[in-house]
Amino acid sequence: MEDVVTELETALEYQLDDKDIVQDDMGPFEEDGSLDDNVEPFLSHDDTGPSDPVGHCTDVSKDGKLLASGGHDKKIVLWYTDSLKPKTTLEEHSLLITDVRFSPSMPRLATSSFDKTVRVWDADNPRVSLRTFFGHSAPVISLDFHPIKDDLICSCDSNGEIRYWSINNGSCVRVFKSGTREAHLVRFQPRHGRYLAAAAGFIVLILDVETQAIQHLLHGHTQPIASVCWDPKGEYLASLSEDSVKVWSFISGKEGMCIHNLSCNENKFHFCVFHPSYASLLVIGCFQTLELWNMSENKTMTLSAHEEIIAGLASSTVAGLVASVSHDKMVKLWK
Known part of the structure; x- marks a missing residue:
């Protein structure tokens, strides 16, 4: 475990920069200074105070070239x-x-807001929403793109209503109401797109995307x-509450x-990503910290990362990077 943890820590510590090259065989890296030396943060905006944080949600494009x-x-x-x-700032919400x-699968970006709308943008030329x-x-x-059907996107509001939208037609093609009147966090199953995970309260609903039938109810939180x-x-799903991850x-x-199950010892959990x-x-x-959980050995290690709560994480398998966004108004890249 110690050798694996050392490798993982260093991989996450490296900033994304032209001079930093990840070894193709994923072998161990040499130690190269402290965490602050190896991670280059960038500040979003200077016109927001601590009570109005920029850092709330983030995602990385699948080719790893853009971060939102x-x-x-x-x-x-x-x-x-x-x-x-x-690159640019989008300000229509x-x-x-x-x-x-x-x-x-496409150069598209979707955003959701408290203003009750969902907007789709051309990531290459995002002057106005499409x-x-x-x-x-x-x-x-919450919202998500279907991994196979380029035209399909879903979103969920704070009343627990999930809507499926056709991007091409600009219309709602299906509505699912769980009856819980709670906000659902929705994520399509990658690659296959057979399932939609919708988490609300203490339960994760696994919906069949075609039939809208509930295939599984995941209890335990x-x-x-x-x-x-x-x-x-798309083989494993992680669900996180402040005191545990399953x-x-x-x-x-x-x-x-x-x-797999991990209980929180001291620092409450806020977000997770594979x-x-x-x-x-x-x-x-x-x-303030990132916890690295090796599930196969059920061991963890802690990295100092931000000055406030880490509110969002995203990853790119192509670029091999992880992005973190925090209420300290900082977004950081880790590689």
Whole structure:
């Protein structure tokens, strides 16, 4: 475990820069100074105070070339990951940004907001939004692109209503109401797109995307679920509450089984994402720190990362990087 942890720590510590090259065989890196020396943060905006944090949600484009961040200032900033410089700022939403997601197959970006709308943008030329979806009667909390059907996007509002939208037609094609009247965190199963994970309260609903039938109800959390994420292959789902993280199998014959469980000792959990290069590693955002959880050995290590709560994490399997966004108004890249 010590050798593996050393390798993982260094891989996450390296800034994304032209001079930093990841070894093709993923062998151990040499130690090269402190965490602050090896991670280059970039500040989003200077016109927001600590009580109005920029850092709320983030995503990395699938090719790893762009990063999007959004928050309470009602803006989405697109960054070039190679230069750590902003590409543009998107300012059409009228209230705080709740979620940002890149399409897995096209240069598209989708954003949701407390203003009850979902907007779709051309990531290459995002001067104005391509589509604005109206129909939610409450703030939109979460959204996602289908991994195979380029035309399909889903969103969920704070009343628990999930809407499926056609990007080409600009219309709502389906509505699912869970009856819980709670906000759902929605994420399509990568690669396959057969399932939609919708977490609300203490439960994760696994919906069949075609039929909208509930295939699984994942129970076990004793605190409200704050984050859900799939591994890149769509074989495992992680669900996180402030006191625990659970990993569920979606391999044939073991669907819906909880195979890993981690309890919080001191620092409350806030967000999680599977590491893009290590299948058995989950990255967990806490207050000021990142927890690296080696699930196969059930061991963790802690990295100092931010000055406030880590509110969002994203990863790119192509670039092998992890992005973290925090209420300290900083976005950081780790490689």
